[in-house]
Every structure is written in C-alpha cells, then in structure tokens.
Amino acid sequence: GASMTLFEAVGGEPTFRRLVDEFYAGIATDPLLRPMYPEEDLGPAADRMTLFLMQYWGGPNTYSAQRGHPRLRMRHAPFRIGAAERDAWLRNMRRAVDRLDLEPEIAVTLWDYLERAAYFMVNVEDDP
Numbered sequence: 196g197a198s199m200t201l202f203e204a205v206g207g208e209p210t211f212r213r214l215v216d217e218f219y220a221g222i223a224t225d226p227l228l229r230p231m232y233p234e235e236d237l238g239p240a241a242d243r244m245t246l247f248l249m250q251y252w253g254g255p256n257t258y259s260a261q262r263g264h265p266r267l268r269m270r271h272a273p274f275r276i277g278a279a280e281r282d283a284w285l286r287n288m289r290r291a292v293d294r295l296d297l298e299p300e301i302a303v304t305l306w307d308y309l310e311r312a313a314y315f316m317v318n319v320e321d322d323p
C-alpha cells in the first residue's frame with residue numbers, strides 16, 4: 196500500500212544485506228577504493244553500510260542506536276573523495292543494485308538517492 200516503506204517493499208533486511216554484500220564484493224577487488232578502507236576485514240564496514248541503508252529507507256534504527264547520528268559527510272572527511280572515487284563507488288553500487296532485480300520503479304528510487312548521496316560525499320575538487 197501507499198504507506199509501505201521502501202525497506203518493506205524490497206523485502207526488508209535480507210535484500211539490503213544482499214545489496215551491500217554485492218557492493219563490498221566489488222570493493223574487495225577495486226584498485227582505487229580498496230586501499231581507502233582502514234580495516235583489513237570489510238565485514239564490519241559492510242555491516243555499518245547495511246544498517247545505515249535499512250534505517251534510511253524506513254527499517255529499524257539499529258544504525259543510530261550503535262553509531263549515533265549518521266553525519267555521513269563528516270564521517271567521510273578522513274577519506275579523499277574526488278570524482279574518480281565517487282564514480283568508482285557508483286560503478287560498484289550500480290552493479291550491486293542491478294543484481295537485485297528490483298521492480299524498475301523501486302530500483303530508480305533507490306538509485307536516485309545513491310547517486311545524489313555519492314555526489315554529496317565528494318570532498319576534494321579535481322585539479323583544473
């Protein structure tokens with residue numbers, strides 16, 4: 196119905212887990228992005244991302260219970276994110292979204308958000 200959250204519409208936590216697992220499988224072999232992740236084990240980072248996305252889309256607020264206010268731009272400040280990093284991130288995320296075989300309308304809603312969020316996270320200007 197109209198009041199269903201996107202979290203519910205996509206099938207809840209298992210779908211977000213699949214999305215983020217696919218995404219991090221790409222990150223694991225990405226020559227630009229992999230070195231940016233401080234921990235050798237990507238599992239905890241994947242867990243934070245899963246919980247954040249679940250919360251954003253109307254699921255349980257476990258992310259904030261564990262991590263506090265998201266403040267994502269601030270949390271990304273230690274990492275150099277330019278156009279190349281943004282585009283690599285989006286490439287991995289696009290592949291992950293496509294793997295889910297979501298209803299087109301839902302896939303578009305999800306993607307629009309992810310794309311805007313990735314542009315918002317950029318924190319360095321490219322050299323002219």
Ligand code: HEM
Binds near residue numbers: 240244267270312313
């Ligand atoms: C954390 C990179 C965009 C959500 C991180 C971390 C890195 C990173 C290196 C640290 C890993 C960790 O220990 O958690 C990037 C790059 C991006 C990007 C290169 C390119 C644009 C985004 C976007 C979102 C996002 C668009 C959300 C839609 C998160 C979350 C965390 C995180 C939720 C964990 C924050 C925490 O609780 O500490 N990101 N990120 N990231 N990122 Fe990104």
